[in-house]
Amino acid sequence: MSARPVIGIPADRRLIAPHASHLVGEKYLTPLLRVAGTLPLIIPALGDELVLDDLVDELDGLVFTGSPSNVEPRHYGGEASRPGTLHDPQRDATTLALIPRAIAAGVPVLGICRGFQEMNVAFGGTLWQHVAEVPGHHAHHEDPSQPLEVQYGPAHDVTLEPGGLLAGIAGGQTRISVNSLHHQGVRSLGPQLVAEARADDGLIEAFRVADARRFAVAVQWHPEWKAEHNAFSVALFQAFGAAARARATQDTDR
Numbered sequence: 001m002s003a004r005p006v007i008g009i010p011a012d013r014r015l016i017a018p019h020a021s022h023l024v025g026e027k028y029l030t031p032l033l034r035v036a037g038t039l040p041l042i043i044p045a046l047g048d049e050l051v052l053d054d055l056v057d058e059l060d061g062l063v064f065t066g067s068p069s070n071v072e073p074r075h076y077g078g079e080a081s082r083p084g085t086l087h088d089p090q091r092d093a094t095t096l097a098l099i100p101r102a103i104a105a106g107v108p109v110l111g112i113c114r115g116f117q118e119m120n121v122a123f124g125g126t127l128w129q130h131v132a133e134v135p136g137h138h139a140h141h142e143d144p145s146q147p148l149e150v151q152y153g154p155a156h157d158v159t160l161e162p163g164g165l166l167a168g169i170a171g172g173q174t175r176i177s178v179n180s181l182h183h184q185g186v187r188s189l190g191p192q193l194v195a196e197a198r199a200d201d202g203l204i205e206a207f208r209v210a211d212a213r214r215f216a217v218a219v220q221w222h223p224e225w226k227a228e229h230n231a232f233s234v235a236l237f238q239a240f241g242a243a244a245r246a247r248a249t250q251d252t253d254r
Contacts, residue, residue, distance in 0.1 A: 004039040005060035005244035007032050010098065012067050013045040013090040028065045028112070031227035035234055036241030047093030056101050057254045061108040061244035064095055064115025066222060070184060071096075071117055076126045096122045103209055103216050106251060108243035110236075111218030113182055116206075119218045123190030123209070131185040137201045140220075142181040152225040155180035158197040158205045165208050165217060166196045169235045176232050178205065178221035185220065215243035 009029070011022035022044040032040040038061065043050070069088035073081055075096060081087065095115075099122040102109055111119040117127055132139035142151040154177040160167040162174070170176055176197075186204040189195060196217065197206035209216035219236075227233035 004037060005241065005248045006058070007036070007038045007040050007061040007063055007244060008043045008055065008059045009040055009063050009065060010043045010091060010095050011045050012069065012088055024065060028063060028224050031224050031233070031237045032063065032241075035227050035237040036244070037238075038241050038244055043094070045088070045090040045094045047090055047097075050094065052098050052101050055098070056105045056107055059102070059107055060248040061110070061240065062098070062102050063240075064099070064109070064111045064118050064218075065224075066113030066115065066181075067091070069114065070129070071114070071121050071127065073127070073129065076121045078127060078129060081129065092118075099123075103212050105254070106213035106247060108215040108240060108247055109209075109212075109217070110215070110240045112224060113220060113222060116218035116220045117184055117186075119209075120186055120190050120193065120207070123192050125190035125193065126187040128185050128187045130183055131203065132183070137185075137203055140180045140185065140199070140203065141183045142179075151181060152179045152222060154178065156199060158199055158221075160197050160206075161195060164194075164196045166206055166236075169239050170232055171235070173232075178219075178223075179225060180220075181222060182220055214247060215240055 009024050011024050014021050014023055024042045029040045032038050069086040072087050095118045099119055128134050131137050157175045157177050159175050192210055193207045194210045195204045195207050199205050206219045223233040223236050
């Protein structure tokens with residue numbers, strides 16, 4: 001067994017001239033190594049070809065990352081996507097089945113952006129496909145013409161639920177500043193999920209799985225971006241790492 005907890009990160013499936021490839025952004029791997037103190041392991045998006053129960057047994061944690069692709073709306077009864085929308089059915093087939101298995105087995109889970117949306121869908125929630133067009137909500141997406149430093153810079157505050165898990169991680173703060181790079185968002189929250197943070201327009205920006213044995217949290221923003229320089233991101237990844245270490249040392253019968 002590795003001295004570091006092993007964290008699985010399901011990949012995106014992309015075609016690269018013209019071969020199918022399985023990819024995870026380095027920006028997600030770095031804080032898992034440097035901040036959480038874990039060993040990231042990329043999981044191919046092979047869906048039913050993976051034996052998910054065996055995979056869960058081998059992992060000390062899972063991170064579901066952001067992606068340019070969206071969850072296919074058929075998984076939550078949504079209207080058809082607009083032409084040109086990028087989907088990744090192989091990732092959907094992998095993650096939507098993996099999420100409930102992992103949490104039921106006591107594997108710590110962190111969802112980020114698309115991963116946040118996947119976790120909501122996996123627990124029976126639904127999504128707005130274009131938040132900026134929903135009355136009462138403002139635009140939450142980035143300006144792609146701007147440099148990355150601007151795109152991933154602070155965009156708005158979120159209010160943390162008093163007494164919630166994230167409020168505890170934040171040291172009792174009630175508001176934190178986050179970046180915002182998403183077109184989609186929670187329309188209805190899955191029945192087993194509890195809101196942990198909201199934007200000023202009421203949009204849910206973080207939740208936890210209510211009855212999870214260990215850490216099972218998702219955030220709509222991108223805490224992985226230069227995580228070492230953001231106090232809340234450091235605390236979040238450290239809390240996730242601590243839960244993974246507990247899984248590695250305590251679940252000896254898996």
